[in-house]
Amino acid sequence: MLSAKSYTTPLRFSLPFKSLQGHSPKPGLLPARPTHMSSIVAAAAAEPAAVVPVAPSPPVKTPSQTRVDILSESLPFIQKFRGKTIVVKYGGAAMKSADLQSSVINDLVLLSCVGLRPVLVHGGGPEINSWLLRLGHQPQFHNGLRVTDALTMEVVEMVLVGKVNKSLVSLINSAGATAVGLCGKDARLLTARPSADAAALGFVGDVSRVDPSILLPILADGHIPVIASVAADDRGQSYNVNADTAAGEIAAAVGAEKLILLTDVAGILEDRNDPGSLVKEINISGIRKMVAEGKVAGGMIPKVNCCVRSLAQGVHTASIIDGRVPHSLLLEIMTDEGAGTMITG
Numbered sequence: 001m002l003s004a005k006s007y008t009t010p011l012r013f014s015l016p017f018k019s020l021q022g023h024s025p026k027p028g029l030l031p032a033r034p035t036h037m038s039s040i041v042a043a044a045a046a047e048p049a050a051v052v053p054v055a056p057s058p059p060v061k062t063p064s065q066t067r068v069d070i071l072s073e074s075l076p077f078i079q080k081f082r083g084k085t086i087v088v089k090y091g092g093a094a095m096k097s098a099d100l101q102s103s104v105i106n107d108l109v110l111l112s113c114v115g116l117r118p119v120l121v122h123g124g125g126p127e128i129n130s131w132l133l134r135l136g137h138q139p140q141f142h143n144g145l146r147v148t149d150a151l152t153m154e155v156v157e158m159v160l161v162g163k164v165n166k167s168l169v170s171l172i173n174s175a176g177a178t179a180v181g182l183c184g185k186d187a188r189l190l191t192a193r194p195s196a197d198a199a200a201l202g203f204v205g206d207v208s209r210v211d212p213s214i215l216l217p218i219l220a221d222g223h224i225p226v227i228a229s230v231a232a233d234d235r236g237q238s239y240n241v242n243a244d245t246a247a248g249e250i251a252a253a254v255g256a257e258k259l260i261l262l263t264d265v266a267g268i269l270e271d272r273n274d275p276g277s278l279v280k281e282i283n284i285s286g287i288r289k290m291v292a293e294g295k296v297a298g299g300m301i302p303k304v305n306c307c308v309r310s311l312a313q314g315v316h317t318a319s320i321i322d323g324r325v326p327h328s329l330l331l332e333i334m335t336d337e338g339a340g341t342m343i344t345g
Helices: 037-046 063-081 098-113 125-134 150-174 212-220 243-253 284-292 300-312 328-334
Strands: 085-090 117-122 179-183 190-194 204-210 224-228 230-232 238-241 258-263 281-283 317-322 340-344
Touching: 063 328, 085 098, 085 243, 098 117, 098 150, 098 224, 098 328, 117 150, 117 212, 117 243, 125 150, 150 179, 150 224, 150 230, 150 238, 190 238, 190 243, 204 243, 212 224, 212 243, 238 243, 243 258, 243 300, 258 300, 258 328, 281 284, 284 300, 284 340, 300 317, 300 340, 317 328, 328 340
Parallel strands: 085 117, 085 258, 117 224, 179 224, 190 230, 204 238, 258 317, 281 340
Antiparallel strands: 190 204, 230 238, 317 340
């Protein structure tokens, strides 16, 4: 930096039209000689600043352009799953909330429209409880499973097959797809046997056999099967079958690409007390280790066992996702992020 002292000599100016040597300049022709650094700074500041070109801002996207971008980003996932069967177990909060129910139905219809083959398996616990109470019959549970005496079994079948199933079929049809309502009894889709704890649970059944022959032409014709988790044994006795179990066995029987269980939790947590410890992806050996360590417990154990059993029978992936999140099905299938925990073989 130049010091103020260096500016005590006269400044020189060169004018293009005429030399001023030997002439006394007219007043005002030459600028006054700066006598202090602050004067130099002030003079420099008075000069116009150089113009720096500014890059133009990108145009703001319209809602239509945003929708097109989203559709474009979905293309790889549509190509991956097109023609593949996806079995979805539907229940919990997603069934109790009208908004979440609409979200699930619209997701299923969209998946069907872009070439996937969804199968919906459902329970209906809250609706069953409501009707039992109307009849003056208090719902009973044992180790988290419904105690199903003869009256309860009758109500379960009426509610699941006659009410919930047909309501879901109507909603899917109204949303633009075609649904076919079934239960495990139809065409012997599911054959049941008494559960190992039949003495305490009554008419609660396990799945002993699956015959998917009725499902295959329905799927091939582009329809969505909607299946209530009621089945019968070889003698015709009705059984209340856990919907998670039914979905897992059906997924294995039809060679599904993916099994998805909609639940009321975020997925499998590394620490059950920390919602931020979600396990995004884990294999069978890893999930078995978590069960052994007590990290997976309570009602999550039957869901995990259902997923592991389906994977062992050929299903490619099984996911436990948060059904409380709107459009969680699309998030799980059409994004890398997913909507819960994916278990792989």
